[in-house]
Amino acid sequence: MKAINPFEVNGEINEDIYIKLVRDFGLKIIDTNLLNKIKQHTKELHPLIEYGIFFAHRDLDLILSEYENGKPFYLYTGRGPSGEMHLGHLIPFYFTKWLQEKFNVYLLIQITDDEKFLTKNLTEDQVSFYAKQNMLDILSLGFIKGKTFFILDSRNAKILYNLAIKFSKHVTFSQVRSTFGMNESDNIGKIFFPSIQAVPSFILSYLLNKPINCLIPYAIDQDDYFRLTRDVLPKLGYPKPASIVSKFLPSLIGEGKMSSSKKDTSIYLNDSEAEVRKKIFSAFSGGRDTKEEQIKYGADLSKDVPFQIYRILEEDREKVEKVKEEYSSGKMLSGEMKEITYRKVIQFLDELKERREKIKDEIEEYMFDEEKIKKMLLI
C-alpha cells in the first residue's frame, strides 16, 4: 500500500504516483505558460523548476499577477528538527533561496521542535540540539539577512499558540483524522499541532493587519497541512496561501524518498569525502552495463541518480548541457559521471561549511520576533 502524508512515505515513488497525487490533492502542474510568467521575473529558471522537481502549485499564477500589480508576497517553509540534515532536506531550501533572491521577498522558516518532540522518540534536549544545528545548516545556503527569519516553535510559542487557537476553533478531530490519518491513540499535542504549522501562513497578515500573500515551497508529503490551512484561513479573514510543490529528491539508490531513515543512501552535510564518494559511486546509474554498450547506446539520464544530483548543483548551465550531451550519447562513461558529481557535491558541501562557520555567531539576527518584524515591514 502506498502512503504519502507528513508522517509516512512508503512504496516506490514514480511519475504515475505524482500524477495521481496532483489529481487527488487538487494541485496544478506548472505548465509552460506559468514557467514563462516566472521567467519574466527571474530571467532564467532554477534547475529544480526547469527539470520539474518543483512541478506543481496552487495559486502561484495568482500571486505572481498580484506581485506584478505591486502586491508583495512572502515565502514560508519549514523543517522538523528530528536529526541531521541531508541533501534531500536542503533541496526545498536551496530552491527557496533562489525564489527569495529573484523576487527580493521576506522568508519565514518554521522550525517545528514541538512537533518532533511530540511525534518522535526524542527528548527536548535532543530536539533542541538538532534545531540549532539544522538552522545553521539552512543558513549556510546563504539567505538574505534582514529578510529571513526562523520561527522556532518553542521560542515563539506565545504568538504561535495564540494564533493557533483561532485556527483550531475551525478544525475538528474528524478533520485531522481524515486529513492526516491520525487516530484515537495519537497524543493530543500531535492532534493540535496542525494549528501551529498553519500560523506562519497568516502571521504577517495578522501582525500588519492587512492581507499579505504567502507562497509556500514544500515537498508533496506536506500537502495535507496546507490544504487544511487553505480551507480554514478564509474563515479567519486571511488570504489562502499559495503553494509550489516538489517531488522527493531521488535517493541515491534511485527509488523512494531520500530519507533520514535510510542513513546509507543519503548524503549528509557532515559526511566525510570518503563517505560521499562511496555513496555516489554506489548510486543507481543510468549508464549501460558494459563500456561497449555505453558507447553504443549512451546513458539513460532519467534513471541516472548522479546526473540528476549534478544538474541540480551545477550552476553553470552550459557545463550541464555539455555533460548531458556527452553522457547520453555515450561519449562519457558512468564512472566519469560519478566522478564529476562527486566533485560537485564536495564543492557544494565545502561552500556550505565555509558559510556555516561565518554565520554561526549571527544566528540571533535571524530569529523571528514580532516587534522586530512589525517595524521592518511597516517601513
Place this chain on the structure above:
Amino acid sequence: MKAINPFEVNGEINEDIYIKLVRDFGLKIIDTNLLNKIKQHTKELHPLIEYGIFFAHRDLDLILSEYENGKPFYLYTGRGPSGEMHLGHLIPFYFTKWLQEKFNVYLLIQITDDEKFLTKNLTEDQVSFYAKQNMLDILSLGFIKGKTFFILDSRNAKILYNLAIKFSKHVTFSQVRSTFGMNESDNIGKIFFPSIQAVPSFILSYLLNKPINCLIPYAIDQDDYFRLTRDVLPKLGYPKPASIVSKFLPSLIGEGKMSSSKKDTSIYLNDSEAEVRKKIFSAFSGGRDTKEEQIKYGADLSKDVPFQIYRILEEDREKVEKVKEEYSSGKMLSGEMKEITYRKVIQFLDELKERREKIKDEIEEYMFDEEKIKKMLLI
C-alpha cells in the same frame, strides 16, 4: 441523565449525587481527623469547610503533614472568563483566600481565556473583556499581594504551551474522550486544552527545578482535569497535586448549580440592591408556609437558601449561631431571615466594590511572570 463534568452540570444535585461522585472520582471525604489537623494551623474553620461545602479531597492530609515538616505548598485555582461573575463563582476564591492567609502561601490563579474562546460562542475581544473584569472581581476579595499571581493563558502562552507539550505527549484522544466526554466533532484546540489547564499544577516545580507541592481548591465539576493531571505528572517527574473539592453553591432556587446560565437565580457582583433584594426574597425558603406553623415547628435550615448564604458570608460566628437558633426554633420568621441575608450580601458586595476600586490600577503587579516568580521563590 445526570452529567457532571467541566462542560455540563445537569439534573438535580443532592447529597446522594455527591456521595456517588466521591466514590466514582476516587476522592476522600474530609473527616473529623482531617478537620482537626487543619484546625491546628488555622485555629478556627472557615464556614465553607465547617458546613461541608468544601467536603472532599485528595492528599490534603499528606500535604499538611509535609507542610508540618517544613515543606511548603502553593495553591492553584482558576476561572474561565465567559461572563460576569456571580456569588457562586466567587465561593472557591473566597475559601482559597482563607487558605492562603492561614498558611501564608503562594497562589496561582489561571484565567483560561483560550478555553472560553474555544468552547463558547465568544469573540476574543469578549473573552478578553471578561478576563479583565473577572480578575478585578477576584482580586476584590483581597488576596495577599506579592504572593498571588494570575496566569492569563493568552499572556503566558509561551511557558504554558511549552510545558503543555510535555504533558500532552502522555495523553491520547481516547483518554480525553473517556475523561471529558469529548468527541470527534470537538475542535482540536479544545482537545488539546486539558494540557494547558494541567500546567499550573507543576509550573513552580518546573521553574525552581525541585518538587513543590500544589493544592487545588475547585468545584467538583472540574475533577476530571485533575484526575488526569495526577495520572500524568509522575511520568514527568513532578508531584501529583492535592485537591480540596467543593459542592456547588446552592442556587437561589434551591436546586442545581448557581449557574451563569440562570441569570435570574444567581446574584451577580454588579446587581443593583433592588435586584439582590428581589432575588433573595424569591429564593427557596426553609421556613414554614404560615406564620403559625413557623412559630410552632421552626425553619428547615438544610433547605433554606437565604440562611445558607448568610452563614457563609457572616464572619461573626456567634451571630450565625444566634440566627440559627432563633430561625430553626421558630422565633425568627423567614421574612426576617431574608432581610438579614439581604443586608449581609449587600455589605459583602459593597466591600468588594470598594476594594475593586482600590485595586484596579495595581492589576499588573498580580500578573504571572516567570522571571519575577523565580526570583521571589528563590529568596
